[in-house]
Amino acid sequence: MSKQPKYRQVADALRREIVNGAFDRDRRLPSESELSARFDASRNTVRSGLALLVSEGLITSSQGLGYEVRSQEVFELNASRFENLEFPQNGDAYNTDVTNAGRRPHQTFRVEMLPAPEEVADRLKIEKGSKAVLRFCHRYVDDMPWSTQATYYPAWLIEESPRLAEPGDIEEGTTRYLAARGIEQIGYFDEIATRMPTPEEARLLEVGAGVPVLLWTRTGYSGDRPIRCTITTFRGDLNRMNYEIGELAGRNENT
Amino acid sequence: MSKQPKYRQVADALRREIVNGAFDRDRRLPSESELSARFDASRNTVRSGLALLVSEGLITSSQGLGYEVRSQEVFELNASRFENLEFPQNGDAYNTDVTNAGRRPHQTFRVEMLPAPEEVADRLKIEKGSKAVLRFCHRYVDDMPWSTQATYYPAWLIEESPRLAEPGDIEEGTTRYLAARGIEQIGYFDEIATRMPTPEEARLLEVGAGVPVLLWTRTGYSGDRPIRCTITTFRGDLNRMNYEIGELAGRNENT
DNA sequence: TTGCTCAACTTGTTGGTACAAGCTGTTGCG
DNA sequence: CGCAACAGCTTGTACCAACAAGTTGAGCAA
Missing domain, CATH: 3.40.1410.10 (Chorismate lyase-like)
Incomplete structure (x- = not known):
């Protein structure tokens, strides 16, 4: 149980919620500042965590709009x-x-x-x-x-x-x-x-x-x-x- | 010719050098601080550019060692x-x-x-x-x-x-x-x-x-x-x- | 009603700082 | 000689600040 960096804890928590379907209604994620408050982390740290999920292909981000869970249609x-x-x-x-x-x-x-x-x-x-x-x-x-x-x-x-x-x-x-x-x-x-x-x-x-x-x-x-x-x-x-x-x-x- | 963000300019320049084989001898890239000086950009900006190349699968990074061009053996x-x-x-x-x-x-x-x-x-x-x-x-x-x-x-x-x-x-x-x-x-x-x-x-x-x-x-x-x-x-x-x-x-x- | 402006939100970019942590070669002690 | 400690490099993590840029809805004017 080694201590994970905070940005990974953020990513892990959000990833778990995403795969459990927590954002299935509207696929919007909370904004960076909301997440920053929730995880008691700076906006930059939250951004690092979100960037990880983006690079995993789990979410997308759009300027002005926010983060969305990516749809899976193939x-x-x-x-x-x-x-x-x-x-x-x-x-x-x-x-x-x-x-x-x-x-x-x-x-x-x-x-x-x-x-x-x-x-x-x-x-x-x-x-x-x-x-x-x-x-x-x-x-x-x-x-x-x-x-x-x-x-x-x-x-x-x-x-x-x-x-x-x-x-x-x-x-x-x-x-x-x-x-x-x-x-x-x-x-x-x-x-x-x-x-x-x-x-x-x-x-x-x-x-x-x-x-x-x-x-x-x-x-x-x-x-x-x-x-x-x-x-x-x-x-x-x-x-x-x-x-x-x-x-x-x-x-x-x-x- | 729209102006690209600075971190993209860094990534583009390095990507061009990589595909042209500029780092083929030892596959090491210059360190973040060297690149920071060369591109007249902050370390954070250079890191953003390098992160882009990492996510493209072009290079890898290791703490203490630096960045390396990824080998292509399949x-x-x-x-x-x-x-x-x-x-x-x-x-x-x-x-x-x-x-x-x-x-x-x-x-x-x-x-x-x-x-x-x-x-x-x-x-x-x-x-x-x-x-x-x-x-x-x-x-x-x-x-x-x-x-x-x-x-x-x-x-x-x-x-x-x-x-x-x-x-x-x-x-x-x-x-x-x-x-x-x-x-x-x-x-x-x-x-x-x-x-x-x-x-x-x-x-x-x-x-x-x-x-x-x-x-x-x-x-x-x-x-x-x-x-x-x-x-x-x-x-x-x-x-x-x-x-x-x-x-x-x-x-x-x-x- | 229609259409424009703008405030208020969102993420994106760029800079800064400080310290942690991993690697390597040198130094110097035993 | 052998080895441990350390200095000096590297990237990693975490925070702060400011402004740019994209989106949306409220509200006002024609």
């Missing part, structure tokens, strides 16, 4: 279904999923050519710094930023399939377009990781402190050759990826 | 291989993976019976608060905490397969033991999520601020019935999950 991503689908750069799966969930999808899209980032060059087995085409999606659900998706194609593939480098949608989907040109995607290599967002990611996804991002990197292969690398960043607080494996089709519509 | 988890494996409660896959990577595996293990947590009860389709058997692993790599794995079995399954509730390993593996008793696992439902660790998780995994956890929840089915629910928490800074899908076997030994 959006399910059926990732295994993507396996059997021509991976749609025009966002078919995303549109369908979001609409089915009763939400409103919205996305912006752009195409550019640029030197491949190192982690992309490694996966595409091309020279570090060599050119690649980036097709980039910024996706929203109910006007809330949801994910960013960056798909890189190596330059050699563009020579054979020039429409990839043109701005605008490819109506039939990029996978079908590539297949029609003899490039068939036979498998994926998926990597899933998590970390705190970079400032750039925090800006695009409008996440505050205490919210990690979920990184999904899918490298698609045609024969031995990697033909594309898709890096998707999801808000960690609002997304969960699901995989169904084995004879389970349709058994898990709940949760 | 450990690859081949998750798709788990699909075709009797899921070993005795840690066969873990032991093999870690040993093959030239690391030293170590784990502690315990068994207990307790009321199922709500999220487990939901997945096992049992009454909230009803009893379940928990088989719990705490895994280390080179004496560093790596993951915790909690597998819950519903009480009805224990009546048919009592050894699950006994402490100690089941040598042939729980999946084989269950299969021998007529309970065959035909599929999984995987969920992958991320969030900041609870204080309990931070203690078990010895992670500091700015490191999220990767949550892997696997529900195993025998026919319609869920027979177990495994919740694994990984340190987000040291782990990455890989799935190989399609005709790719063995093509990705690098990275």
Whole structure:
């Protein structure tokens, strides 16, 4: 029973009340000065405790408004279904999923050519710094930023399939377009990781402190050759990826 | 070009230097008082900036020692291989993976019976608060905490397969033991999520601020019935999950 | 009623001070 | 030589003060 610093006692007490649902009616927490009086601590000390809870992702703060318990609503991503689908750069799966969930999808899209980032060059087995085409999606659900998706194609593939480098949608989907040109995607290599967002990611996804991002990197292969690398960043607080494996089709519509 | 607060300017400048590799030799950062002089800011302001970088997972701090750039070493988890494996409660896959990577595996293990947590009860389709058997692993790599794995079995399954509730390993593996008793696992439902660790998780995994956890929840089915629910928490800074899908076997030994 | 101003609240930023606590190398005693 | 004590560095905790900036509702004027 070692003595904890006061700011940790504040954080622990508030955390206990939060998980016990003490603030479930209106999710507002007492103000810093109220807490300061209640815990007989200075405003700075209370702020340290609250900052801890913010960095744990338990609460948020807004200037002028106060602190709020963060809501826990998550959006399910059926990732295994993507396996059997021509991976749609025009966002078919995303549109369908979001609409089915009763939400409103919205996305912006752009195409550019640029030197491949190192982690992309490694996966595409091309020279570090060599050119690649980036097709980039910024996706929203109910006007809330949801994910960013960056798909890189190596330059050699563009020579054979020039429409990839043109701005605008490819109506039939990029996978079908590539297949029609003899490039068939036979498998994926998926990597899933998590970390705190970079400032750039925090800006695009409008996440505050205490919210990690979920990184999904899918490298698609045609024969031995990697033909594309898709890096998707999801808000960690609002997304969960699901995989169904084995004879389970349709058994898990709940949760 | 809106004016940023001074502590953000400090954080931005240091972040830029860190990603450019300015501290790559010894990973030590200048001390707070040095930075205070360099940026013409008070120690408190510099500390705010550094706290930001800590919460981004970019640096760590230790009392008496200073701030260090966090190392980026990650450990690859081949998750798709788990699909075709009797899921070993005795840690066969873990032991093999870690040993093959030239690391030293170590784990502690315990068994207990307790009321199922709500999220487990939901997945096992049992009454909230009803009893379940928990088989719990705490895994280390080179004496560093790596993951915790909690597998819950519903009480009805224990009546048919009592050894699950006994402490100690089941040598042939729980999946084989269950299969021998007529309970065959035909599929999984995987969920992958991320969030900041609870204080309990931070203690078990010895992670500091700015490191999220990767949550892997696997529900195993025998026919319609869920027979177990495994919740694994990984340190987000040291782990990455890989799935190989399609005709790719063995093509990705690098990275 | 409508719309504006402003007071009164909220958190955010920046400065200051003091001391506690952890680490390391030096010093000097035995 | 061996080792304990200490000085001098580091970050951690806790307090105080003042002002900036965002939000809301009261209240007044048109």
